[in-house]
Amino acid sequence: xxxxxxxxxTLLREHPxxxxxxxxxxxxxxxxxxxxxxxxxxVLLAGLAALRVGAGxxxxxxxxxxxxxxxxxxxxxxxxxxxxxPDGAVAxxxxxxxxxxxxxxxxxxxxxxxxxxxxxxxxxxxxxxxAPATTPLVLDAFALGVLRDASDVREAVxxxxxxxxxxxxxxxxxxxxxxxxxxxxxxxxxxxxxxLADAYGTVVVCAGVVAEPGGRRWRSSTGHSxxxxxxxxxxxxxxxxxxxxxxxxxAQAACFGVEAHGLAGDRLAAAVGPLxxxxxxxxxxxxxxxxxxxxx
Numbered sequence: 001x002x003x004x005x006x007x008x009x010t011l012l013r014e015h016p017x018x019x020x021x022x023x024x025x026x027x028x029x030x031x032x033x034x035x036x037x038x039x040x041x042x043v044l045l046a047g048l049a050a051l052r053v054g055a056g057x058x059x060x061x062x063x064x065x066x067x068x069x070x071x072x073x074x075x076x077x078x079x080x081x082x083x084x085x086p087d088g089a090v091a092x093x094x095x096x097x098x099x100x101x102x103x104x105x106x107x108x109x110x111x112x113x114x115x116x117x118x119x120x121x122x123x124x125x126x127x128x129x130x131a132p133a134t135t136p137l138v139l140d141a142f143a144l145g146v147l148r149d150a151s152d153v154r155e156a157v158x159x160x161x162x163x164x165x166x167x168x169x170x171x172x173x174x175x176x177x178x179x180x181x182x183x184x185x186x187x188x189x190x191x192x193x194x195x196l197a198d199a200y201g202t203v204v205v206c207a208g209v210v211a212e213p214g215g216r217r218w219r220s221s222t223g224h225s226x227x228x229x230x231x232x233x234x235x236x237x238x239x240x241x242x243x244x245x246x247x248x249x250x251a252q253a254a255c256f257g258v259e260a261h262g263l264a265g266d267r268l269a270a271a272v273g274p275l276x277x278x279x280x281x282x283x284x285x286x287x288x289x290x291x292x293x294x295x296x
Contacts, residue, residue: 007221018247031060034046161200161203162240
């Protein structure tokens with residue numbers, strides 16, 4: 001393994017983000033799949049983060065009982081209702097409900113706000129069956145919880161996904177408890193993110209480290225402990241997806257997403273306090289931070 005580079009504005013400016021011109025379609029469309037009855041906010045945060053970093057179109061799919069309220073809360077998005085169980089968990093993709101959206105999405109996010117293994121796995125398999133094989137995926141939260149033991153899905157996402165586990169999810173994906181919740185970025189002298197990238201054949205973002213399979217890795221120099229707050233991971237996953245939608249490659253999207261997320265947290269730590277700012281407040285900081293990252 002090579003050395004871990006430290007992310008910085010200077011480093012990122014050497015690899016500028018794509019700046020597509022034209023209408024919203026030129027900046028790509030993001031589809032976020034998630035949101036059980038009790039957790040549609042996770043999809044809201046991920047979807048708005050995608051728009052805040054420059055994606056052009058947004059579609060959201062959540063449990064049908066909360067689709068209407070979410071459509072009102074996010075008027076910028078098209079919202080679809082998914083079949084749900086009596087307890088409000090998403091039961092699966094439904095009969096063709098997602099086919100058209102999967103065919104046109106430039107990036108698909110799976111996981112925010114999901115809470116049932118069977119329904120989550122059914123969603124993942126529907127994505128792999130109906131989205132073009134070139135469509136990048138961002139897998140977060142409960143989608144990571146089912147990935148380890150679904151060999152067909154694991155194989156199908158190799159080379160086309162970005163995984164965004166927290167440290168506990170990373171340990172589960174590795175099949176061990178080696179990564180303690182507050183030490184997920186280090187395991188001996190090899191980051192957990194790098195081990196995951198090699199094991200799953202994907203770009204991985206974990207605890208401020210970005211890793212590609214078999215090679216490069218980067219560590220963020222930003223981010224206050226206040227980022228460890230409910231919904232923060234949903235914002236990060238959505239930001240990575242939005243950057244993919246506007247044309248960044250997976251490692252570039254992950255690096256810019258991690259740095260923008262961390263810098264947004266730093267801004268709020270200074271303005272609000274090191275603890276106590278909200279994940280939703282990160283959203284307003286993202287466009288300003290990205291302007292700074294591309295300005296010389």
